[in-house]
Amino acid sequence: METGQRTMRAALNLLLVMLLALNLRPILTSIGPLLEPMRASTGLGYQQAALLTALPVLCMGLVPLLQPWLRRWISEHGGMLAGLSAIALACLWRLQLDSAWALIASAVVAGLGVAVVQGMMPGLVNRWFPGRLAGAMGLYSAALMSGGGLAAVLGPHISGYFGHWQVGLGLWAIPAVLAVLAWAVLRPRQEAPKLAGATGGHWFGTRRAWLLALYFGLINGGYTSMVAWLPAYHIEHGGSAQGGADLVGLMTIFQVAGALGLPLLLRRWADRRPGLWLALAIQLAGFLGLLLAPTLASGLWVAMIGFGLGACFSQSLTLTLEHLKTPAEAGSLAAFVQGIGFIITGIVPYITGWLRDVSGDFQASWTLLTVTVVAMLLVTACFNPRGYAAAIARPVAAGKAASVN
Template identity: 65%
Template sequence: MSTGKARVGWIGLLVIVALGINLRPILTSIGPLLAEIRQATGLGFQGASLLTVLPVLCMGLFALALPWVGPRLGESRGMLGGLLAIAVACAWRLLLDSGLALIASAVLAGTGVAIIQALVPGVVKRWFPQRVPAAMGLYSASLMAGGGTAAVLAPVLAGGSGHWQLGLGAWVALAVLGLLLWALARPREAAVPSVARRGEHFFGSRRAWLLALYFGLINGGYTSMVAWLPMFYRQLGWSAQGSGQLIGLMTIFQVLGALSMPALSRGSADRRPWLCLCLLIQLGGFAGLLLTPLGLPAAWVALIGYGLGACFALSLTLTLDHLAEPGPAGSLAAFVQGIGFIITGIIPYVTGWLRDATGSFQASWTLLALSVLLMLGVTLRFAPAGYARAMHGWRGAQTAEVAR
């Protein structure tokens, strides 16, 4: 490797996995314990939705601020600070007993998650320039695996101890492990580039806004599933553990989707056929929830999970495909995640409002199915031959990647 480059092998992949696995337990541990949390704190459905909405909004707002905050923060300090915020928030959750404190811990943890996931795409593009789809797939799979593990184990930990707080706070151990791996084991570089050039942004790029809208809507199903799927089935008579296991099943198929679809599509620069396939798979799952939720619940959840996992990995890879240089590509990914996560964070609030307004989750699932149909149409816009033209003229423009 050339001077200044890290010697990235399996240890680099391990660090990426350790980062990813910390980014969802703060969200997914809530749903299976929502009945207990609401009973103990008095939170309503819309108040409880803030436990998902606020962290996701934090993810979006920090990513948008990256061009201004990033050069001052630095990549290493940013990663360490993000992991520390997650660790402190989880430790706090072991002790809290009020809805306000729980919401505040969600904001703190969400800020930590925001910092890390705004920085990861640039790290992946730099460490694995020839293996971006595979590395992004592994990162996405680890992110989802962490979320699914928390959803399954949270009610087990809470039931075994008699304290719902343990189900929310035990994930401090993962954050501490991530801190140690980033501090001690990450691949070293002679000179780490700035995480973003000061003032470099994509607010004037129509393609960047389209990618952001696409990312936000395509992932809105995930936050809604995490927030409301366990409660939906608990209202149908399921236990906390059984409803949490549905999130675990969804996660297994998310991981399969995140790993398999980037691998299957790696020989093609055109992500559109694969994205359309995965959106149709999601649509089948939402149709099942609407028409016969108790008929084949495992099948519907598996379809939704596979489609969501594959779409998350492919949509991030699609974003990185638009620019060849790691720095600008990372900045574009930060912008897309910034706007996208704000949209993604609003969706469970809207679906929660629909549940309150109608007394049923059917309207919520209908909205998600309609958003999938909309994204099928948008997917057709992303022809690889048009990447250079679509990115022409953005502020601080770099050479766009043109599909061969």
């Protein structure tokens, strides 16, 4: 392939990555800012509302774990089309919903669609951009978070204009349909390579795979909790629904800055730990601010949390992919990590919502997330790049008798 053709192919691949990523968060972030009119219209309780976030995220966990088996029946092309179509159909369904359980069912359909697409994305990015992995993962993460932020900020405006909260949820069928068309027309025609080796994409017996999954899941539990409860928290402190949506938008701006800025700043570093420590420390300061001075500078605390979350997401996925040399095996490890990780991530907002119910405010919820960030600061020390090969080869049983590299 000539240089000009390679450049054009790389540009089209990057455009596809960003279009696909834009569709992976609106189904989550459009809920929180519209929660109060949804509750008034459908009788949705806080625990049911938690399911609107928790169930899609659980789907994002379960489906990647099935990927080694699903790949026997469906191609990468077919999976992308099916996943994006499910997102579009779920959003269209939401245009006419009027019951709590129909909303929850639409969340499951959309979550399954997101799970299929999202499970394939790290391996796809690794295959398309092997020499620029950190930067490409940063752009993927930034586009993913931008889609979520747009849905949170624009949803209340759109719903207010049309007079129906359903429109603020259903409008996101449009970018999903555009992504279907773009994938069908612009995708590279080479199929993903088959996995080789004994693992065959199964990582259940590998200690380091479980540690990476736990790490990824707990880091992202802060994101799903903030998306689910930040607007309600803002309203509890005398704010408006639109103000809560604007806070989610502010968080997203700084997520994008973290996802893009930190990989760029540390692009020459092979060790991901300094970047992760910095991102987690900034995130910790933000949660401590919410705990100790919630009304003093809420925008600052939310911005710090957003920056830390965005940087952690892109850096933790890059960390996972760098554990293995071949794109196929690295992609299968990332699918496992996302699988287990998103199950954990889906449970966290349900727990934080339950803590809000039993305690009467969100302070207990923020305390839990603060403790989690401190724990992840300690776990980060385990990820020495010189020990990747030995760690990823170590089975679970051997971990009891050996130290972590």
